[in-house]
Amino acid sequence: MKRKNIYTLIIAATTLFVAFGTTTAQVNYLDQVSVENQTVSKKAGTTNIGMDVNLNNLKLNKNDMLIITPVIVSGQNEVELEPIAVKGTLRNKVLERPFEWKGKTHLAMPAENQLVRRNGTNQSLNYNATLPYADWQRDAQLLLRTEVVGCADCSEAQPDKLISQKILPDKFIPDYRMPYIVPEVEEVKARSETFSAHLNYIVGRHDLLPNFQNNAAELAKVDKIVQELKKDPDLTITDFTISGYASPEDTKERNLLLSQRRAESFARYMENKYGYTRNQFKVEWFGEDWNGLRKAVVASNLINKDAIVDIIDNVPDFDARDARLIALDNGQTYNRLLHDFYPPLRRNDYNIAFISRPFNVEEAKEIIKTRPKLLSLNEMYLVAKTYPEDSPQYKKAFDIACKTFPDAEVACINAAVGELREDNVDDALQHLQKCPDSPAAMNLMGVVYAKKGDTARAKQFFDKAIQAGNADARHNAEQLQQYMDDNM
Known part of the structure; x- marks a missing residue:
């Protein structure tokens, strides 16, 4: 009778060892896991994360459970997303038992984020998660953080795995087209x-x-x-x-x-x-x-x-x-x-x-300083083009042209372009209000209001310029829409 009891204890202990055996966490399971088809997008104030977690090369101990938690992190900001549970076959059976015991793991994630690993077979899990958008996410990384559960009351973390160095692109900066207009040659x-x-x-x-x-x-x-x-x-x-x-x-x-x-x-x-x-x-x-x-x-x-x-x-x-x-x-x-x-x-x-005589560019560069009225708008334009576009001399030539010929449409538009390129939107607006019916001015008015943050009025002006046949306005309207989508 005593011998029988000893055999019973041995069998019970063996069963418990199999059911709740020690972890094999020395193996870094993340090295055997890969991510495919990763997508991260922002829309309407929400960041959407999608990926396929490929488990084809994962050899998971049948008694282990791998908890994979995607993490969005940037500096002091960190958000853990809904985790994934990959269960060994024996661990899955243990978790499915109806009775409770001390240290039993309860999985809170939805069923689609859980998977029983069949070693040697091709398996993947399609993962999707969302979180409220915040500006810090523009510089955030995507990591996989894991925990290996191998017994009822113990666990061991493994090193994080970097999946993406930067999940979202930088904020979209519109590239508005606002070209200078080449004035016509003034014959007389x-x-x-x-x-x-x-x-x-x-x-x-x-x-x-x-x-x-x-x-x-x-x-x-x-x-x-x-x-x-x-x-x-x-x-x-x-x-x-x-x-x-x-x-x-x-x-x-x-x-x-x-x-x-x-x-x-x-x-x-x-x-x-x-x-x-x-x-x-x-x-x-x-x-x-x-x-x-x-x-x-x-x-x-x-x-x-x-x-x-x-x-x-x-x-x-x-x-x-x-x-x-x-x-x-x-x-x-x-x-x-x-x-x-x-x-x-x-x-x-x-x-x-x-009547003023014609001047070559070198002569005009001197005349514009003292007697600009003797020059034509075209001659002033050619003076500007001798300087780099980002130089003060370049912009100054157009400012002088507008001051000399304040009622000339092309002079007002070119002066407005110069102000817009330096983000002097109110100064640009003053120039453009002198020629409200010009398609080129309508396009630039759209840029003015876009820079002011009034996207509704910007869109109205771009639409008017498009209807009037301005080629740059269509591009600018698309840039505005992309900016609006990125900042929803």
Whole structure:
């Protein structure tokens, strides 16, 4: 009877050894596991991880269980994903037993993440997991972390295995197309400059007296300007436009006639002085210069300037305006206007038109520094192209072009391109608002609002530019969409 009990104990111990034998963790099972078809993507604020875990070469002890945990890690940030359980055949049978014992392993992962290893057969597990996206994941690695369970109350970790050095690409940076426009060649560079001559006349008269009051000094200024233009080998004077203006005292009709006669008198002086023919002069007159008065008053420190501006803006009859100004504060304001503000309004403006000769690039590089108006937009463009595109000189050439020709569409667009390339979006916007109907400007407006973070308006402008036939806008719309997808 005693011998029988001894045999029973031996058999029981053998059964327990088989069921809960010691681990064979000396073997690094991860060396026998490989990952295929790995995908990591970001969409709508979620990072999606997919892979096939290939177990074909895994020789798992039948009593072992391999817990594989994918880990996303970057610096101090770490997230363990849903683990995988690969069970040896005997370990699987033990875990399936219905009764409990101390240290029994309970697997919480879903059934699709569990697999019984049949050594010598081809097996793989398709793994998928998701986690909320965070910016640190752009620099994160994907590791496999394992634990080998070989008995009911013991476990042993094995070294992590690097699967991917960088799971996600860097943030998408749009590469917007915003090319400079090549200006057309200007065959004839017709230019003009306007100057003012504040000449004095005897009250009610229009005869130009060179020695009356300050006329000699004013005519000396005129002579200096005309002579410099005449002697300039780079240009040829073609014609003059003489404009006459009067101050508001006296009646509207008499002031209009006075401004006409004084303009004609100044034109005759220019004709006789410099030997130009009469058909080279155009004479025009405008009478009382209320616009000039308004600008001067607005810029002044007059206490009641708002009342003066209100009279100018809301009293349509010129003579009635003058009467209302006289009535202000018993004539004190009017006397100030009469002595300080009216004299500069009595003037002749003269516009000198000329043709500038063509310049080669080396000449233009010097001319642009001092007399850019003599150049064409095309010549300025060629000057810019002599410098590296990222140089200050390159951008400055386009800035000068826009300042010189502020109403030229191509100048405004090229200046906007320069500002956008330096991320000066508000400055670019100011240039583009001057040419809202240009398809190229619409495309650049899309870039402006994209850089401002207003993707809805950016898309609207790109769509308008596409409809208007701008070739770069389609590319930019695609770049914007890719940026939006990457930042959802």
